Amino acid sequence: MKVSSQNFKANARKALKDQQLQTALGRATAQFVGKRKTAVAALKNFEDLRDYCAVVKAHTLDYLDYYLEQLVDNVERLGGEVHFAADGNEANRIVTELARANNVKTVVKSKSMVSEEIQLNEALEAAGVTPLETDLGEYILQLDHDAPSHIIGPAIHKTKEQVTKLFHDKLGTPLDADIPTLTSAARRVLRDGFLQADMGISGANFAVAETGTIALVENEGNIRLTTSLPRMHLAIMGLEKVIPRLHDLPAFLAILPRSATGQKASSYVSLISGAKREDEPEGPESFHLLIIDNGRSAVLADPKLRAALRCIRCGACLNSCPVYQQVGGHAYGWVYSGPIGAVLDPGLLGLKDTFNLPQASSLCGACGEVCPVKIPLPELLIEHRRRSVERGLSAKTEKVAVGAFAFIASQPVLWNAGTKMGRFAAQRLSKDGYLTGDWLPVLKQWLSERDFPAPAKTSFRERWEELK
Numbered sequence: 001m002k003v004s005s006q007n008f009k010a011n012a013r014k015a016l017k018d019q020q021l022q023t024a025l026g027r028a029t030a031q032f033v034g035k036r037k038t039a040v041a042a043l044k045n046f047e048d049l050r051d052y053c054a055v056v057k058a059h060t061l062d063y064l065d066y067y068l069e070q071l072v073d074n075v076e077r078l079g080g081e082v083h084f085a086a087d088g089n090e091a092n093r094i095v096t097e098l099a100r101a102n103n104v105k106t107v108v109k110s111k112s113m114v115s116e117e118i119q120l121n122e123a124l125e126a127a128g129v130t131p132l133e134t135d136l137g138e139y140i141l142q143l144d145h146d147a148p149s150h151i152i153g154p155a156i157h158k159t160k161e162q163v164t165k166l167f168h169d170k171l172g173t174p175l176d177a178d179i180p181t182l183t184s185a186a187r188r189v190l191r192d193g194f195l196q197a198d199m200g201i202s203g204a205n206f207a208v209a210e211t212g213t214i215a216l217v218e219n220e221g222n223i224r225l226t227t228s229l230p231r232m233h234l235a236i237m238g239l240e241k242v243i244p245r246l247h248d249l250p251a252f253l254a255i256l257p258r259s260a261t262g263q264k265a266s267s268y269v270s271l272i273s274g275a276k277r278e279d280e281p282e283g284p285e286s287f288h289l290l291i292i293d294n295g296r297s298a299v300l301a302d303p304k305l306r307a308a309l310r311c312i313r314c315g316a317c318l319n320s321c322p323v324y325q326q327v328g329g330h331a332y333g334w335v336y337s338g339p340i341g342a343v344l345d346p347g348l349l350g351l352k353d354t355f356n357l358p359q360a361s362s363l364c365g366a367c368g369e370v371c372p373v374k375i376p377l378p379e380l381l382i383e384h385r386r387r388s389v390e391r392g393l394s395a396k397t398e399k400v401a402v403g404a405f406a407f408i409a410s411q412p413v414l415w416n417a418g419t420k421m422g423r424f425a426a427q428r429l430s431k432d433g434y435l436t437g438d439w440l441p442v443l444k445q446w447l448s449e450r451d452f453p454a455p456a457k458t459s460f461r462e463r464w465e466e467l468k
């Protein structure tokens with residue numbers, strides 16, 4: 001997915017006017033939020049598990065070199081091959097060279113945000129390899145040449161009506177097809193894809209250092225087929241996906257689906273430890289693990305931002321964010337959107353093109369409240385804002401306005417005269433005790449949805465003097 005985070009404001013304005021997007025977002029986020037709330041309330045020790053998982057992730061990040069080394073040793077002990085890529089270009093080169101060396105013509109892929117991050121599909125196509133997305137949401141997007149807008153619901157921005165029309169155009173299903181008819185049509189195409197593919201590419205929800213096991217969670221069964229039917233399996237992960245022990249995994253498997261989809265457990269959990277053994281009848285003949293940095297080392301080395309790498313990509317912060325609920329994921333201009341995107345994107349891509357993202361928050365704190373690994377998202381957003389100001393990246397008008405305010409506020413004579421004039425004008429121009437946009441057009445839109453009581457006739461200081 002190409003980066004367009006520098007256009008956040010224009011993207012957001014466009015999203016707010018898109019009625020179909022508003023309908024799709026309203027339906028989906030409300031459902032996610034409601035289901036999460038019920039699922040979390042039903043698990044008595046959810047808060048304890050949050051604490052535990054936050055500590056495990058923080059510890060792993062503090063000793064990441066040790067755990068990565070352990071992971072590599074154990075994957076290799078199981079017969080797998082491990083590759084490291086410093087950035088997206090190197091990652092794509094490794095994958096396409098692997099494909100070329102093994103005469104791979106077609107690839108089936110399960111949902112992997114890191115593969116979106118590095119634009120793997122484009123690289124495969126350029127190398128003459130045909131990728132097929134097998135997660136239903138990702139398949140819809142591939143059919144429509146569209147990009148994901150949510151970590152766990154990539155096609156969340158599309159209404160059922162849009163998908164019905166798309167399937168009619170591309171797969172010939174009736175225009176009034178119901179959901180089972182649409183999924184059957186997709187299943188027919190995907191089934192052929194699984195049977196023909198030479199390589200399966202998956203992500204990795206967790207990689208267990210002590211055993212070399214890759215853990216994958218899903219609801220559709222496509223990951224199982226992606227990782228077991230083709231003759232090669234390649235798992236791609238960001239270097240932060242490691243956890244130390246198998247013993248840690250159940251806690252993550254309890255909080256992830258509850259936070260993501262409001263399920264008690266994901267329908268399928270796959271634990272993959274290398275390729276098939278000699279005495280096993282099925283499974284891939286070779287297993288490769290590609291570990292990608294792509295800016296993560298810089299975030300890891302930044303003590304203030306490191307916590308962002310704890311993210312287990314549940315999507316709960318997106319669903320609960322009042323800004324994401326209105327503008328959706330595409331407005332953020334990259335793979336990771338919502339509060340975690342507003343924190344991670346500047347970390348991975350740099351602040352220069354992304355400094356608007358941390359501004360896209362009311363700092364209501366909902367994201368931090370729901371995060372299952374307790375990432376202090378509001379604090380990290382403020383940290384990015386602070387750095388934007390320090391580097392002179394924030395909006396010039398804002399800078400001038402804050403500078404003017406600071407100057408006036410430090411001059412008592414100016415301050416008293418200014419506030420007196422302001423109160424006088426506001427009293428004259430208010431209607432029924434409230435300010436309206438008629439007196440200050442620049443605030444018209446803001447005031448059209450908010451009550452702004454006119455300031456009192458006398459200031460607090462004046463009243464204080466009177467009461468003395």
Ligand code: SF4
Pocket residue numbers: 151259310311312313314315316317318340367370371372373374375
């Ligand atoms: S930051 Fe927390 S809530 Fe948001 S996606 Fe990551 S783990 Fe989930």
